[in-house]
Amino acid sequence: MTPRGRARPLRPPLKVALAAPVGELPRGAGLAYEPKFDGHRMVVFRTADGALLQARSGRIVTAAFPDLDEAARRLPVGTVLDGEVVVWHEGRTDFAAVQRRAAAAPARAPSLARRLPASYAAFDLLAEAGEDLRLLPYRERRARLVALLGPLGPPLQPVPMTQDAEEAAVWFDRLPAIGLEGLVVKRLDEPYRGGMRAWRKLRHTDAHDAVVVGFTGPAARPSALVLVLPDDDAPVVSAPLSPALRAQAGAALKAPGRVGEGTGTAVATGLGEVGYREVTPGLAAEVERVTTRHAVTTVLRLRIPAELS
The missing domain is CATH 2.40.50 (OB fold (Dihydrolipoamide Acetyltransferase, E2P))
Incomplete structure (x- = not known):
């Protein structure tokens, strides 16, 4: 695989990048900070035939999320996103509601989607127009992610990101009020390493x-x-x-x-x-x-x- 390689389109099951826990906020040059959402990890594939939604385990969950399936069809063919599915309730994320969505049988999924609409917080762009981006540095993947999703709007949206450790510390203090877990910290120069704990995560509580x-x-x-x-x-x-x-x-x-x-x-x-x-x-x-x-x-x-x- 090369950074600009087009040899083989990405297809599920795809191993996702993981984060190792840390006890205090990492600081230093070249770091990016994102809020850690309390939801279900999901990889979104926009294929020539429609969309495929993959859970972290590799299981295909497209039928359980018809609202995100429809939204993903607005993406250009050959797009692959990594992110988190969340359901908001009274201004907070609701993990129990996300699990109800994920466990829904196909017959019940449309009614649940109307009652508990899902949002997708994308934090990485793994492919664009069939081009595998995983070897590119995170800063470039992030810029392309924002440019891609910005015009589309909800329910597909990029997670907030800051390179300012002090701003990240403020986020961390305020996260519990909206039900978020903590922060994920990434190096701006690192590639996407599926199956490895290259990122770091700081939870507000154990x-x-x-x-x-x-x-x-x-x-x-x-x-x-x-x-x-x-x-x-x-x-x-x-x-x-x-x-x-x-x-x-x-x-x-x-x-x-x-x-x-x-x-x-x-x-x-x-x-x-x-x-x-x-x-x-x-x-x-x-x-x-x-x-x-x-x-x-x-x-x-x-x-x-x-x-x-």
Whole structure:
């Protein structure tokens, strides 16, 4: 592949660039700062036949987002974007609403799109007119991204970016008020490195919201919850619940229709793939995710809708 190469159009599944966590705001020359949205990672492909929307896992989710599918068709053929899908509610991002959109069956997706319209915050341009841009420096990809999306307007829009560390620090202090997670920091001269943690991310807190999609163990006292986390659509199994959380989760699952008919498998740390029972949308949890040798997701508290409390 060359910076200007046209040998092969980019097609899914495409590995996305990732960010490594840091404990304080990186500073120095040649850095760019972007807000980190609390949503679902998505790569948008504008093809000759229409559009394809790919989740971080590689799964094609076009049917779940008909509004973004329609918007993506306004892009020139051969465009590939990397970004985040968010749903805004009362001035804040709503991750549970994004997950409802992502999990929607094709028959329900259009009605959900009308009730919970999605926005796409693009933070990288990977291809334009079929030209692979991944080896170009970020500063050039960013300039071309803004020039491409500026005339189109919402729901496709570039994320804000600043090269001023002091302005980024102000953003970081104000982010929680609108439900954003923190900042992503990139070098202006770096290429796009799919599958590598070349970027850096500073979260405002170690705790963030996740959507409950299932559970393991008995419904009356689940042993663990199966969660979908921001920035990833692959379900993960939490660490074992405390006795109090087991009781609280069991009480929430008693609601009529809360336990679904479906089953699935998800990754549990130290165990590999385990089976779980699905739950219907509505439950969320505040979690802490710690990565040492393995990533461990601990449920701190449940967020139970008023009608279930």
